[in-house]
Amino acid sequence: xxxxxxxxxxxxxxxxxxxxxLEKTGNQMAGVRKLFDHAxxxxxxxxxxxxxxxxxxxxxxxxxYALHSNRGRKPKPTxxxxxxxxxxxIALRLIRQAIECGIRPKAVLFDxxxxxxxxxxxxxxxxxxxxxxxxxxxxxxxxxxxIKAADLLKQKHRYRYYKSLKAKAFAVSAILPHFGxxxxxxxxxxxxxxxxxxxxxxxxxxxxxxxYRQRWAIExxxxxxxxxxxxxxxxxxxxxxxxxxxxxxxxx
Numbered sequence: 311x312x313x314x315x316x317x318x319x320x321x322x323x324x325x326x327x328x329x330x331x332l333e334k335t336g337n338q339m340a341g342v343r344k345l346f347d348h349a350x351x352x353x354x355x356x357x358x359x360x361x362x363x364x365x366x367x368x369x370x371x372x373x374x375y376a377l378h379s380n381r382g383r384k385p386k387p388t389x390x391x392x393x394x395x396x397x398x399x400i401a402l403r404l405i406r407q408a409i410e411c412g413i414r415p416k417a418v419l420f421d422x423x424x425x426x427x428x429x430x431x432x433x434x435x436x437x438x439x440x441x442x443x444x445x446x447x448x449x450x451x452x453x454x455x456x457i458k459a460a461d462l463l464k465q466k467h468r469y470r471y472y473k474s475l476k477a478k479a480f481a482v483s484a485i486l487p488h489f490g491x492x493x494x495x496x497x498x499x500x501x502x503x504x505x506x507x508x509x510x511x512x513x514x515x516x517x518x519x520x521x522y523r524q525r526w527a528i529e530x531x532x533x534x535x536x537x538x539x540x541x542x543x544x545x546x547x548x549x550x551x552x553x554x555x556x557x558x559x560x561x562x
Contacts, residue, residue, distance in 0.1 A: 319413040323366035324521065326528045327401050327420040329378070332357040332542040359541075359556070360397060362404040363528040364413070370527050372560045374404045377552070398429050409436065417441050417510060419525040425507070427488045434489075434509060441508040441522045448505075450494060451485035459505040463496050474516055475499075481515035495519060535559055 333356040334342050344353045358378040364371055378397050401424060408415075417439040425442040433440050444450075446460035468480040477499040484494045486507065495506040495515045506522050535541035544555045 319364055319408075319415070320366050321414055322416050323364055323413075324524055325373070325405065325408060325413070325415045325418045326363040326365060326525050327361075327405070327418060327424060328363070328525075328528045328532070329358055329360045329397065330532045332359055334542075356542075357552070358397070360400045360404065361528065361532075362401075362408060363531060364408075364415075365524050365527045370531075372531060374407050375556060375560065376400045376404060377556075398424070398426065398432075401429070402432055405433070405436070405438070409438075415439075417508070417521060419522060421525070427486070430486070430489050430509075439508065439510050441506060441510065441518060443522070444494070444505040444507045446505065449487060450492075451487065452482055452494070459494075462494065463498075463503050463505060465496075468496070469498065472516055472519075475519055477519070479515055479519060481518070483511070493518065 331345050331347055331354065333347070333354050335355065342355055342357060345356050345358055346352070347354045347356075359375055360378050361375045362373040364373050378400055401420075405418060415438070418433060419441050420443075422443040422445040425444055425448075430440060430442075444459050446458070446463065448459050449456055450459060450462065451457075452462065462482075465480075468482075469478040470480065471478050475497070477497050479495060479497045481493055481495045484492055484507075486492045491511060492507045492509055493511045493513075493515075495508075495518050497504050497506065497519055506518060508518050508522075510518060510521075532541070536543075539559050541556070541559045544552065
């Protein structure tokens, strides 16, 4: 992969981590179980696909993936969308595969449900930078004062408009409990708001927000893979047949 200019990962590229549900009506397929669909706010039958994706200014494509199976436990939706420990291990395994193949990303991007302290520490130990959304229920230490992320978003006097982002934003240095120093960026765009954290502590907020926005590429990939290439349109029952279908879809 690194030998070809068409697929070579460059130092300004990013790795994006996310997962999606491949919904199924029956439960006879290998790995199918009850999963909480955050979009539908209900449990559905399906498979949980964890995907690692690569993006730079010239190219974007899926890398490794794995199906997450958590038999014996019924998943429960939580306020901060925390995922089971097993999924963290899968995610780290996928990232290690990328590193072993010579990929050195500018950062790893992911959404709030992956941003556990354990996961962030693991990335830090691997020498990797991260940019992640932070759940509004999480706490931070800003200037020695403990504050909830949701309350930090409400501090209107801190915001200024950034033309390049077409959004209002501000950044502060903070301590994420049990992890350490992070840069926190609060962003308001139209009627949406988000708290972003990163260990890229020497970069300005415009760069951090622009970097995180690249995470949208994997959402587009999931949508197109399902609608155009039938990522979730299979009736295979065996694990090997399902894996073959997923691999062929990724290559399409």
